[in-house]
Structures are given as C-alpha cells and as structure tokens.
Amino acid sequence: MTSQTPETFYKSIFENMTDGLAYCQMIFDAQKNPVDWIYIKVNKNFEKLTGLKNAKGKKVSKLIPGISASNPELFKIYGQVSLTGKPERFETYVAPLSRWFLVSVFSPQKNFFVALFQNITDRKQIEKNLEDARIAAVNVLDDLFVEKSKVETAKAKEEAILMSIGDGLITTDEKGNTIFINKAAEKLLGIKNEEISGKSFFESTTIENEEGVAVPLEKRPIHMALATGTTTTTTTTTTTGPTYYYVRKDKTKFPAAITVTPVILSGKVIGAIGVFHDITKEREIDHAKSEFVSLASHQLRTPLTAIGWYVEMLQSGDAGVLNDKQNKYLSEIYTGNKRMVELVNALLNVSRIELGTFVVEPEPTDVVLLARSVVDEQKSQIEAKKLKLSEKYAKDLPLFNADPKLLRMVFQNLLSNAVKYTPKGGAIEFALWMVKGGESVDVQKADEDSIAVKVTDAGYGIPKKQQNQIFTKFFRADNVRKKDTEGTGLGLYIVKAIVDHSGSKIWFESVENKGAIFYVTLPLSGMKKKEGAKALI
Numbered sequence: 400m401t402s403q404t405p406e407t408f409y410k411s412i413f414e415n416m417t418d419g420l421a422y423c424q425m426i427f428d429a430q431k432n433p434v435d436w437i438y439i440k441v442n443k444n445f446e447k448l449t450g451l452k453n454a455k456g457k458k459v460s461k462l463i464p465g466i467s468a469s470n471p472e473l474f475k476i477y478g479q480v481s482l483t484g485k486p487e488r489f490e491t492y493v494a495p496l497s498r499w500f501l502v503s504v505f506s507p508q509k510n511f512f513v514a515l516f517q518n519i520t521d522r523k524q525i526e527k528n529l530e531d532a533r534i535a536a537v538n539v540l541d542d543l544f545v546e547k548s549k550v551e552t553a554k555a556k557e558e559a560i561l562m563s564i565g566d567g568l569i570t571t572d573e574k575g576n577t578i579f580i581n582k583a584a585e586k587l588l589g590i591k592n593e594e595i596s597g598k599s600f601f602e603s604t605t606i607e608n609e610e611g612v613a614v615p616l617e618k619r620p621i622h623m624a625l626a627t628g629t630t631t632t633t634t635t636t637t638t639t640g641p642t643y644y645y646v647r648k649d650k651t652k653f654p655a656a657i658t659v660t661p662v663i664l665s666g667k668v669i670g671a672i673g674v675f676h677d678i679t680k681e682r683e684i685d686h687a688k689s690e691f692v693s694l695a696s697h698q699l700r701t702p703l704t705a706i707g708w709y710v711e712m713l714q715s716g717d718a719g720v721l722n723d724k725q726n727k728y729l730s731e732i733y734t735g736n737k738r739m740v741e742l743v744n745a746l747l748n749v750s751r752i753e754l755g756t757f758v759v760e761p762e763p764t765d766v767v768l769l770a771r772s773v774v775d776e777q778k779s780q781i782e783a784k785k786l787k788l789s790e791k792y793a794k795d796l797p798l799f800n801a802d803p804k805l806l807r808m809v810f811q812n813l814l815s816n817a818v819k820y821t822p823k824g825g826a827i828e829f830a831l832w833m834v835k836g837g838e839s840v841d842v843q844k845a846d847e848d849s850i851a852v853k854v855t856d857a858g859y860g861i862p863k864k865q866q867n868q869i870f871t872k873f874f875r876a877d878n879v880r881k882k883d884t885e886g887t888g889l890g891l892y893i894v895k896a897i898v899d900h901s902g903s904k905i906w907f908e909s910v911e912n913k914g915a916i917f918y919v920t921l922p923l924s925g926m927k928k929k930e931g932a933k934a935l936i
C-alpha cells in the first residue's frame with residue numbers, strides 16, 4: 400500500500416463514496432433571499448444519482464429548470480444552512496428529476512454548503528405501495544364493517560318482524576332442533592323460547608289428530624318439509640284433510656293451520672320455517688256455514704219433491720189433456736226440477752260430510768248387483784250417447800260389508816262422469832275384481848284383501864295441470880266446462896270423502912283427449928259403522 404497525503408485520501412473518499420455530494424455556493428439577492436446556487440464541485444455519484452451531467456460551475460436554475468417553483472424549500476434550507484452553519488437533514492421530492500432524495504446539508508464556510516444525498520426513490524416507491532396497500536386494507540375493513548352493520552341491521556329488523564307477526568313462527572335447523580319461536584308461538588304453544596330453543600321441536604311439542612292420537616314423526620309438517628325439501632301445508636277444514644291439533648304444555652289443545660317451508664341453501668335443506676295459527680274460529684264459522692247449507696238443502700227438498708210429483712201428475716193427464724206446448728214446458732220444468740233435486744242432494748251430502756253427521760250403515764253388500772243397478776239407472780244416458788259400455792265383473796266376488804247407499808254414490812259418480820265426459824259413440828268400461836293384500840292395482844299396492852273398482856273411458860280426459868285439484872269441492876276442469884254445463888264439481892269431492900272415511904283408496908290416470916281411468920280399492924274388512932247422531936236424515 401502506498402502512503403497517501405490527507406488531501407488525496409479525502410479526495411478518494413469524496414470520489415468513491417456511494418452518496419452523491421455537491422459543494423455549492425449560495426447566491427442571495429439584495430434582500431438576502433436565497434435565489435440560486437452554483438455547483439462548485441460534485442463527486443462521481445452525483446451524476447448517477449441525479450442524472451445531471453456536467454454540473455460543475457453551473458447554476459442550479461440552469462441545470463434543473465423549474466426547480467425554484469417545484470422545490471422552494473431547497474432554497475430556503477440551503478440558504479439558511481449557508482448563513483447559519485446549522486446542519487439539516489431532510490427528504491424531498493424533486494419533480495423535474497422525478498426522484499426522491501434524502502439530503503444532509505452542512506456549511507463548511509459562510510455562503511457555501513455541502514449537500515450529501517442518497518436517491519431514495521425506490522424506497523419511497525415501496526413505502527408508497529405499502530401505504531396504498533394499507534389504505535386498501537383499511538377500505539376493505541371499512542366496507543366489511545359497513546356490510547356487517549348492514550347485515551346486523553337487517554337481522555335486527557327481521558327479528559323484530561318475526562317477533563311481532565301475529566302468526567306463530569318456528570324456525571328449526573335441518574334436524575328439527577328449534578332455533579327460535581316468536582311471541583305468538585310462545586303464547587299459542589304455552590312454552591317460552593328459552594325453554595325450547597336448542598331442543599328438538601318434535602320432542603318438545605305434540606301434535607294430535609281429530610281422534611286425539613299423536614301424529615307420528617314422519618307425518619309432522621316440519622319433518623315432512625325437512626325430509627322432502629318442499630313446502631308442507633296442513634288443512635284448515637275437516638274435509639280437505641285431517642286437522643292437526645297442537646297440544647299445549649297444560650294439555651289443552653287447539654286446531655292449527657300449519658305451513659312449513661324448508662330453507663334451502665345450495666340445494667341442501669338447512670332448516671325449516673313453520674308458520675301456524677289457531678283455526679278454532681275459522682272452524683266454528685265453517686261449521687255454522689255447513690249447518691246452514693244442510694238446513695237450507697233439507698228444507699228445499701220437500702217443495703222440490705212436491706213440484707216433481709205435481710209435474711208428473713200433470714204429465715199423466717190427471718188434470719186434463721195437455722197440448723204439445725204445455726207438455727214441452729212441463730218437461731222443461733221436470734228436467735230443471737230434477738237437476739235442482741240432484742244439486743240439493745249433493746249439497747246435503749257435502750254438509751253431512753263437513754259436519755261429520757253422515758251415517759255409515761254397513762251391511763253385507765253384493766257389489767256386482769249394486770254395479771249392475773247403477774248401470775241400469777244410467778242406461779238411458781248411455782244409449783242416448785251411443786256409448787259402448789263393457790262390464791267386467793269377476794265371478795264369485797264375496798259379499799262385502801259396505802253401506803250400499805254410499806257405495807252406490809261412488810259408483811254413480813264415477814260412471815256418470817265417464818258417461819258425461821266421453822263424446823258420442825265412445826267406449827267405457829266398468830270393472831270389478833278381487834286383489835290380495837300386497838298385490839298391485841295399477842300403480843298402487845292394496846294394503847289388504849280388497850275389491851278393486853275400475854271405471855275407464857276414452858273421453859276428454861283431465862288436463863295435467865289441473866289433475867291435483869280434481870277432488871276439491873266445486874272444481875271443474877277447463878276442458879269440460881263448455882262441453883257439459885250442468886256439472887256441480889261436487890261428485891268427486893263426495894266420492895273422495897266416502898272413500899277416505901271407509902278406509903278405501905281412490906286415484907286416477909288421465910291424458911287429455913285420451914280418456915281417464917278411475918280406480919278404487921275397497922278393503923274386504925268393510926266400512927266401519929258410524930252413527931250420525933245429528934244427522935238430519
């Protein structure tokens with residue numbers, strides 16, 4: 400190593416240091432304001448760090464045009480340091496150079512200063528990126544917070560709504576464990592939300608049917624909705640299906656209309672929401688209405704029957720010979736009266752069903768004989784329409800313990816529908832045969848040994864979209880309304896009620912314009928006797 404003089408030593412430091420270095424003279428105006436500086440000496444890295452070439456001997460105003468506007472603080476700080484000798488350290492962005500610098504400045508002698516600096520643009524960029532990321536994160540958190548409070552507000556609102564609705568409301572998870580019941584449900588069920596939440600709703604409450612028998616788990620509406628993933632509704636009248644009774648803790652009960660909707664998320668049932676209300680009042684009103692219909696129909700029967708008799712007497716010439724016109728008018732009256740009697744009878748039957756007053760008086764009945772007599776009754780209509788009727792009755796069908804009046808109504812309605820809803824010249828079939836328990840009748844299996852009834856026609860059929868309404872009161876499908884204007888829509892409703900009450904089954908298959916097949920299975924164990932204490936007839 401060669402020895403060096405201090406001057407060359409410092410010079411070598413000056414030239415080789417990684418910082419930029421500028422030795423400058425400050426220029427002041429007459430008022431002693433710093434207005435410019437001259438680069439007296441700069442080191443090698445000055446050019447690299449600033450991008451400025453040949454700075455030596457130049458004024459900064461020439462070297463970096465616009466600097467006095469972009470960085471007035473540099474003039475102020477350098478001016479002060481040159482005058483006071485007090486060193487400074489600061490960071491600054493020099494816009495004309497698009498660079499950030501960390502500057503240390505000191506003054507070796509008055510009016511001069513030395514600026515040592517580093518280019519910190521990269522660091523600043525990273526800091527800026529970090530800051531941007533921080534701001535973005537804060538924004539996301541802010542948004543989340545806003546969303547969270549929105550969700551909380553919505554939840555609070557929903558809870559308030561659910562809490563205050565007049566109907567009882569139950570929410571459960573997918574297993575039927577209670578999540579929440581509202582105030583109305585608490586009141587109706589006589590149980591507190593705190594007592595029931597978290598517990599199985601099925602174990603905490605009991606539902607009974609009309610006979611006071613507990614409804615099994617698989618028939619409970621919430622269970623059905625959870626199991627099937629479809630909305631389940633119980634009925635509000637005795638006739639549209641079984642009425643369910645909620646049993647309170649104190650063992651009192653009330654009839655309830657219940658609707659349960661499954662909660663489905665991504666195709667999976669995750670819970671259920673049940674809404675119910677006490678239908679005691681509705682049922683009372685329903686009952687009063689049925690009583691009125693029953694009374695009115697009953698009262699109408701006597702005068703209508705009398706009209707029939709008198710018309711028959713007039714027609715037979717009891718009151719003198721009638722002319723053609725009179726006979727024509729009388730026959731119109733007779734037909735109209737007959738229709739009215741049929742309607743009144745149907746209404747009376749409906750009200751009996753609804754009031755539970757219809758009597759079932761089973762007696763050993765020969766179903767084939769009964770079927771034949773029903774066919775006989777309708778012979779004239781069958782012939783008028785030129786229908787081809789085939790009767791297929793199995794031989795040796797056993798006597799069957801049934802109420803012949805009710806069974807007659809079933810046969811009459813099914814056959815008269817086949818006759819009414821088949822165009823002229825069409826074919827119908829009436830069949831009776833035996834099935835053993837477990838054997839199939841069409842798509843259904845007979846639960847026990849039964850007599851199967853099948854009434855087939857090749858008529859107008861029932862439109863697919865209305866098939867689920869066919870057994871409802873007053874329902875008539877669109878396709879037949881115009882073709883047959885006389886129907887009441889009560890026949891199948893009555894048939895279904897009779898079938899249901901006697902442990903039988905009824906169902907049908909139909910394709911519009913192809914025809915319909917109605918099936919009934921009558922268990923050989925027979926219909927159960929039922930006294931109609933309040934029955935009017």
Ligand code: ADP
Nearest residue numbers: 816817820860875876886887888889890891915
């Ligand atoms: P009604 O025959 O008096 O209208 P029902 O209760 O017997 O009343 O039948 C209800 C409805 O069911 C009928 O209006 C008709 O739309 C449909 N229906 C019943 N039986 C048949 C059938 N065999 N073919 C076509 N439609 C039928």
